[in-house]
Amino acid sequence: MTETPAVSGKREMPPLDARRKPMSRDRKVGLMLLTPLIVLVVGLTVYPIIQVIFLAFHQQGLFSQESRFVGLGNFNEVMQHEGFTRSIRNTFVFTFGSLSLQMAIGLAIALLLNREFPLRAPIRGVMLFSYLVPYVVAAMTWRFMFSDATGILNFWIRETGLPIAPSPFGSLDWSMFGVILVNTWKNFPFMVIVFLAQLQTIDRQLYEAASVDGASAWQQFRHITLPSLIPIMLVVGMLRTIWNFNNFEVVFLLTQGGPLGRTETLPLYIYRFVFGEFSLGRGAALAAIVFLILLAMSLIYWRLYEKMQERFS
Amino acid sequence: MSVVVKKRYVAGEMSPRARKAAAKKRFEKTLVTLCAVAVLMIVLLPLFWMLLSSFKPNTELFQRPPRAMPQAPTFEHYVELWNFTSFPQYFLNTFWVAGIACVVGVFVSLISVYAVTRFEFIGARPFTFCVLLIYMLPPILLALPFFRIWFNLGMLNSLPALAITYLTITLPFSLWILRPYIEAIPRALEEAAMIDGCTRFQAFRKVIVPQAWPGVIASFVFTFVVVWNELLYSLVLISDESKRTVSLGIASLILETSVYSWGLVNAAGVLATVPVLFLFALAARHMVSGLGAGAVKG
Numbered sequence: 001m002t003e004t005p006a007v008s009g010k011r012e013m014p015p016l017d018a019r020r021k022p023m024s025r026d027r028k029v030g031l032m033l034l035t036p037l038i039v040l041v042v043g044l045t046v047y048p049i050i051q052v053i054f055l056a057f058h059q060q061g062l063f064s065q066e067s068r069f070v071g072l073g074n075f076n077e078v079m080q081h082e083g084f085t086r087s088i089r090n091t092f093v094f095t096f097g098s099l100s101l102q103m104a105i106g107l108a109i110a111l112l113l114n115r116e117f118p119l120r121a122p123i124r125g126v127m128l129f130s131y132l133v134p135y136v137v138a139a140m141t142w143r144f145m146f147s148d149a150t151g152i153l154n155f156w157i158r159e160t161g162l163p164i165a166p167s168p169f170g171s172l173d174w175s176m177f178g179v180i181l182v183n184t185w186k187n188f189p190f191m192v193i194v195f196l197a198q199l200q201t202i203d204r205q206l207y208e209a210a211s212v213d214g215a216s217a218w219q220q221f222r223h224i225t226l227p228s229l230i231p232i233m234l235v236v237g238m239l240r241t242i243w244n245f246n247n248f249e250v251v252f253l254l255t256q257g258g259p260l261g262r263t264e265t266l267p268l269y270i271y272r273f274v275f276g277e278f279s280l281g282r283g284a285a286l287a288a289i290v291f292l293i294l295l296a297m298s299l300i301y302w303r304l305y306e307k308m309q310e311r312f313s
Numbered sequence: 314m315s316v317v318v319k320k321r322y323v324a325g326e327m328s329p330r331a332r333k334a335a336a337k338k339r340f341e342k343t344l345v346t347l348c349a350v351a352v353l354m355i356v357l358l359p360l361f362w363m364l365l366s367s368f369k370p371n372t373e374l375f376q377r378p379p380r381a382m383p384q385a386p387t388f389e390h391y392v393e394l395w396n397f398t399s400f401p402q403y404f405l406n407t408f409w410v411a412g413i414a415c416v417v418g419v420f421v422s423l424i425s426v427y428a429v430t431r432f433e434f435i436g437a438r439p440f441t442f443c444v445l446l447i448y449m450l451p452p453i454l455l456a457l458p459f460f461r462i463w464f465n466l467g468m469l470n471s472l473p474a475l476a477i478t479y480l481t482i483t484l485p486f487s488l489w490i491l492r493p494y495i496e497a498i499p500r501a502l503e504e505a506a507m508i509d510g511c512t513r514f515q516a517f518r519k520v521i522v523p524q525a526w527p528g529v530i531a532s533f534v535f536t537f538v539v540v541w542n543e544l545l546y547s548l549v550l551i552s553d554e555s556k557r558t559v560s561l562g563i564a565s566l567i568l569e570t571s572v573y574s575w576g577l578v579n580a581a582g583v584l585a586t587v588p589v590l591f592l593f594a595l596a597a598r599h600m601v602s603g604l605g606a607g608a609v610k611g
Contacts (some may be wrong), residue, residue, distance in 0.1 A: 027432055027434075029513060030432030033428035034428045034434070034437065037421055037422075037424075037444070041447075044478075045450075048458035049455075113349060116342070117342050117345040117349065123350070127353065130356045132589050133586050133590075134542035134559075134560050134563075135560070136559075136560045136563040136564050136582070137563070137585055138359075139567065140363070140563060140582045143567065145362060149375055150575050185355070189356065248453060249544050252544075253568070267452075271453060280457060287454040290454065291450070
């Protein structure tokens with residue numbers, strides 16, 4: 001799930017002499033086999049993307065047929081809108097708040113589960129449950145637990161006097177914390193599984209050698225475990241950044257961007273523009289901006305990844 | 314270490330030092346197990362709470378302080394869900410839509426990966442790489458033009474249109490999962506079959522498909538779970554009450570009603586989770602190794 005296709009694509013190219021000369025009738029068969037994919041990709045991705053770019057430069061109502069070319073007008077309009085900088089800020093807080101929590105918890109739990117102990121296999125499997133359940137279920141059960149009349153967490157917070165809002169999703173100060181909490185709960189098992197898979201590739205003998213040489217547990221972690229984890233951490237870091245950034249469901253189901261726009265992230269902002277104010281053009285312009293931000297962030301991760309590869313190999 | 318120990322111990326008997334080390338090890342193991350169980354609880358408690366609450370009558374749901382176990386367990390919420398809401402319809406809709414999207418997605422991926430790995434087309438690998446990138450696109454970015462496209466074709470509110478839209482999820486996902494499985498099949502295997510008189514199609518059916526079967530299952534299960542859980546596309550494309558998917562049905566229960574009947578929502582949540590966990594249990598081994606195999610390669 002988390003493979004970086006570009007890297008493996010580069011690596012898996014067989015050397016030239018290993019490639020065989022295919023027969024021409026065979027090539028026709030191969031091309032025929034590829035046709036459905038090409039048709040589907042053109043129809044379901046290339047064409048929609050062209051349409052988004054077209055829409056971003058046109059004034060276009062959601063349900064109307066006529067459209068008018070407005071150049072960069074849509075971009076101007078959305079960037080001057082009062083909610084724009086707020087939703088960008090919210091998106092970054094949500095994305096990197098969730099990411100750091102998911103990383104930290106995921107790493108700690110992966111290190112824990114990497115040890116030998118009874119019932120390891122079933123515990124690992126069950127660990128994935130929160131990652132597998134639908135977003136609606138995750139949102140529903142957390143809303144329920146925090147709800148005023150029926151929620152158990154709500155009740156506990158009130159009883160123990162913890163300095164947390166008893167119903168965080170409706171609170172100005174705690175709503176962002178609430179959505180990050182649920183997003184972290186939902187997605188950290190992904191990190192656990194990926195880190196565990198990587199931890200298992202580390203040669204046990206390295207640790208034995210290190211402990212014979214008198215390295216402490218911290219030193220072993222610092223010099224053996226961490227270096228082998230960093231590349232994969234960057235890869236899943238990038239994926240999770242993108243997925244958190246694009247995440248619509250968590251916030252939509254928990255707070256719908258409220259209260260007072262405190263949790264309104266970019267996907268919700270776009271949704272509100274298009275399906276609340278029926279302006280497809282401006283929504284498309286925003287979506288294009290989101291895409292450019294994601295592209296820039298991916299490039300940064302990519303550079304980091306390459307640097308790390310050089311440093312550790 | 315054992316060099317310094319002077320006394321000789323017969324088999325079965327342990328030196329005090331070894332006994333101490335063993336005790337320490339046992340203690341550590343217990344500690345790790347306890348930690349793991351604690352971690353597990355973080356994952357499981359919200360889900361258990363949903364399960365338990367779905368069996369509580371309304372009076373108990375509003376009881377303060379809340380009790381964990383239902384005092385008078387009842388199926389009334391499930392009965393209500395089955396008889397008085399459209400949820401049975403939603404389940405059918407989702408099975409149907411997800412089934413089509415996944416079968417088509419996995420099949421197209423299977424033949425495409427096969428074609429790409431067996432015939433060296435110029436540009437084929439970069440092309441499949443680009444397909445994988447689809448999964449990185451913001452869903453909202455695709456949702457807008459899809460709304461427009463289906464609107465123009467007069468196919469808003471149509472389940473087939475939704476299923477076709479879901480191909481944007483199932484295709485890249487199953488390509489991703491299937492590729493390592495098919496690349497791992499030695500060419501000699503199908504060449505041998507073809508020398509023995511199989512046509513290419515027969516070789517594909519009798520060699521490739523069985524060899525890649527775990528991957529086929531894994532990608533089917535995985536894409537099914539993703540589509541089953543999907544909300545945004547159905548929210549954007551479906552407005553007709555009878556055509557909702559399960560996710561959309563629960564979302565509207567949460568968002569539209571101001572006073573929730575929490576028992577009903579919890580029951581719906583439990584039922585929406587069951588197929589996912591069932592499929593996972595069925596294919597757990599493939600899924601985890603698939604996840605891992607994809608993950609460690611980069």
